[in-house]
Amino acid sequence: MSNWVEASVKEIVWWTDSLFSLIVNADVGPFKAGQFTKLSMMMDEKRIARAYSYVNAPSSPDLEFYLINVADGLLSQQLAKLKPGDTVMIESRASGFFTIDEIPASEQLFMLSTGTAIGPFLSILDQPDVWQQFKHITLVHGVRLNADLSYQAKIAQLQQQYPQLAYLPVVSREQAIVGLDGRITDRIADGTLFNHCNSTVSPQSTQFMICGNPQMVKDTSALLIKQGYTRNRRREPGQITVEQYW
The missing domain is CATH 3.40.50.80 (Nucleotide-binding domain of ferredoxin-NADP reductase (FNR) module)
Incomplete structure (x- = not known):
């Protein structure tokens, strides 16, 4: 069962015209360094979700993800348009064994x-x-x-x-x-x-x-x-x- 919570966008850092970091704040469960979670947005009444690894240390209050804006990417195209203060949904529970x-x-x-x-x-x-x-x-x-x-x-x-x-x-x-x-x-x-x-x-x-x-x-x-x-x-x-x- 996915447990979606709201995340508030704090900052977007553009590294190149296609690479960016999304920094959000949200009340998520504890995770281990190396694990991933999911970000999602609603589009045409459908939830589009993708998995992204945490870039930040587990102790950091800022949750950071490193993304590529894929030309035909359903979600990345939308995430790339976010501005500080916008919201995105995040799965509160992390997954993965890359720890x-x-x-x-x-x-x-x-x-x-x-x-x-x-x-x-x-x-x-x-x-x-x-x-x-x-x-x-x-x-x-x-x-x-x-x-x-x-x-x-x-x-x-x-x-x-x-x-x-x-x-x-x-x-x-x-x-x-x-x-x-x-x-x-x-x-x-x-x-x-x-x-x-x-x-x-x-x-x-x-x-x-x-x-x-x-x-x-x-x-x-x-x-x-x-x-x-x-x-x-x-x-x-x-x-x-x-x-x-x-």
Whole structure:
């Protein structure tokens, strides 16, 4: 059963002409960093709802979501028109198992994301408990264009707070100003992603969280499985934990 509550729009931050963050205030239930909820609006007497991950830390009173305004997106087109003071409906109960309490402790953690799927990782990194589980964390963000690398100030603040955090942009459609060119999968396949981070990775020392579009999640998982890693399951802990982003 969905439990919809009203959320008041506090702010909309436009990063590019299609990427934006929606910040709302609402009385929602507690959630774990990495979980998602649903936003909805009524259209022609029908409720249109979509799942979005929380970007904010669970302790924050501002609820933040990172979205792409999809050209034919029924809901994103409407959300993109919201102004401060408008209301949107939010599901008060969060869902999902893309949380660090589902992941075995390890020497290092690679967070592999594409596009707006960096959102849940920012929520997780905003929590001190992630650093009790991993000594080193590398946040990898795959995007098409350098301009799509949102949240730079937030990432810089997290790196100041936690010097053990490395950040690696991977840009596929133009030369990267910082980081690597190409796709995350290509850079894992040819070894440059780990070399660039000066990381020695192995199933004994490394965990991977993968969040992105279904094809990226599938391809990246397949590559890592070929390299000797296994999917993390409750009964059989492995090294690969995934979240499909639509």
